[in-house]
Amino acid sequence: EQAYQRWGRQHGRVFTEADRAAVLALGADLPKVWYAPTTTAGDRKRLLRLVIASVVVDGRREAGRVWCRINWQTGATTELRVTRRVRSYAEYPRLEELQARAHALHAKGKMDDEIAAELNAGGFMTARGRHFSGKMMWILRHQWHLPTVKENGKECNPVRWPDGTYSIEGAATSIGVTVGTIYKWVRSGRIQGRQRKSGLPWKLSLRDSDILALKEYVQRVRRIKRSQKEAS
Numbered sequence: 001e002q003a004y005q006r007w008g009r010q011h012g013r014v015f016t017e018a019d020r021a022a023v024l025a026l027g028a029d030l031p032k033v034w035y036a037p038t039t040t041a042g043d044r045k046r047l048l049r050l051v052i053a054s055v056v057v058d059g060r061r062e063a064g065r066v067w068c069r070i071n072w073q074t075g076a077t078t079e080l081r082v083t084r085r086v087r088s089y090a091e092y093p094r095l096e097e098l099q100a101r102a103h104a105l106h107a108k109g110k111m112d113d114e115i116a117a118e119l120n121a122g123g124f125m126t127a128r129g130r131h132f133s134g135k136m137m138w139i140l141r142h143q144w145h146l147p148t149v150k151e152n153g154k155e156c157n158p159v160r161w162p163d164g165t166y167s168i169e170g171a172a173t174s175i176g177v178t179v180g181t182i183y184k185w186v187r188s189g190r191i192q193g194r195q196r197k198s199g200l201p202w203k204l205s206l207r208d209s210d211i212l213a214l215k216e217y218v219q220r221v222r223r224i225k226r227s228q229k230e231a232s
Contacts, residue, residue, distance in 0.1 A: 064093025165203035
């Protein structure tokens with residue numbers, strides 16, 4: 001002990017009141033120390049170890065969120081939940097709440113653009129962290145099996161509208177394909193159609209020759225697939 005004290009007198013640094021005041025000032029302004037040009041990455045790690053004992057991270061506890069617990073050197077703990085970006089709505093952190101809100105708005109007869117606006121106003125974001133749009137709502141509505149708002153309160157759309165255009169369902173029946181195929185053709189431009197407003201039924205411009213050509217196309221594709229299946 002005497003040797004240690006003697007070594008301390010010979011090599012130790014005696015802190016003055018000015019030194020003590022400077023250290024206390026730095027402690028009160030940690031960002032100044034953290035971002036100082038002279039502070040290295042190693043220094044920052046040592047600073048963190050002075051106050052944090054360990055950090056526990058769990059990315060599976062909650063869908064769409066990362067759960068963290070910081071164990072401080074004092075024995076105290078802090079829990080955090082950080083929302084992360086996800087690739088699909090299966091991992092969406094507020095999926096049940098989002099679906100319930102969308103279903104409620106749809107039940108009121110709201111159209112896609114209106115539903116999207118209400119979701120945005122309620123603080124909801126898409127799985128990629130963006131604002132909802134009518135187009136995005138259209139996609140989700142079909143994934144969640146929410147039907148298109150019907151005109152004049154009708155329960156189902158007719159094969160053809162009074163102006164001679166086809167409904168999505170009518171085109172699918174006439175050509176002999178699924179409703180999903182008709183939607184795909186509309187999006188790709190194979191079939192021309194229009195909506196008075198997003199969320200309302202499509203009206204497809206199809207002549208008899210167009211129906212016949214699409215039927216032949218479908219039969220040709222099916223023959224090719226059948227031949228490929230038999231060859232394999």
